[in-house]
Amino acid sequence: MVLPALAAALLFAWACWCYGASPPVATAPAVAVGGAVLVGACAAYSVLVGGSGGLFGALFLALGLLLTVTAADQAASRGSTATCVVGEVHTKVEHSAGEGSPGPKKVYRLVLRCPGGYPAELKEDRPVAAAGEEVRVAYDPRRRVAPAVEGGASPWAAAVCAVLLLALCTVIASAKRDRSGK
Structure with missing residues (x-):
């Protein structure tokens, strides 16, 4: 079944374009189109595969597609850095x-004092610095993606997990197809 790979490629391309477009894409249309691709792919998968395999495969597909968008976000250009x-x-x-x-x-949530006033804050799921310390922050001057600690987020973990989940839902569809003889 080619649907998971096609949906992931389409969603990744859309997310990369949204994160890199000039002028930036407004949040509402970006999320609406991305959400439509995700929901449409999951619904199509569920109908094509059917049964419990369609349900669980669609769940794995949704998670894989969300991780695809995460990988696109983490790979997005944050071309400037500031101490x-x-x-x-x-x-x-x-x-x-x-x-x-x-x-x-x-x-x-770290409140920052950066040269030029941007970025003003940084959100992390781990402590990266205490009050009064310096931190290197990578950011997009056009503010299309959230700032991140320099060298902090690699897209590879999200990409590998996405590929594994997309492969799993493809295997589920193939196994269901083999059993039904179609």
């Missing part, structure tokens, strides 16, 4: 709901 001083560090604990959900997650 910024951390003014304040705010931590927030986010709780998940439901039985068997992951434990609480701590989010760190």
Whole structure:
């Protein structure tokens, strides 16, 4: 089945274009088109495969496509860097709901003092610097993607996980097809 690979390629191309377009693409149309591709691909997969294989395969497809967008975000150009001083560090604990959900997650929001005033803040899931310390921040001067710690986020982990999930949903579709004789 070619649907997972085609949907991933289309969504990756769309996300890369949205993150790199000049002028920047507005958030609402970017999310609407990306969401339509994701929902459409999952619905088509579910109908084509059918049964429980279609349900679980569509779930793996959705996760793989979301990781594809994550890889595009992490690969997006953050062509400028700045050495910024951390003014304040705010931590927030986010709780998940439901039985068997992951434990609480701590989010760190660093208020920055950077040359030129941008970026003004940085959000991370790990502590990167304390108040008064310096941190190197990579950012896009046109502000199309969120700033990140220089050298911090590699797109490879998200890309590998996306490929594995997309391969899994392809295997599910192939196995279902072999059993049904189509």
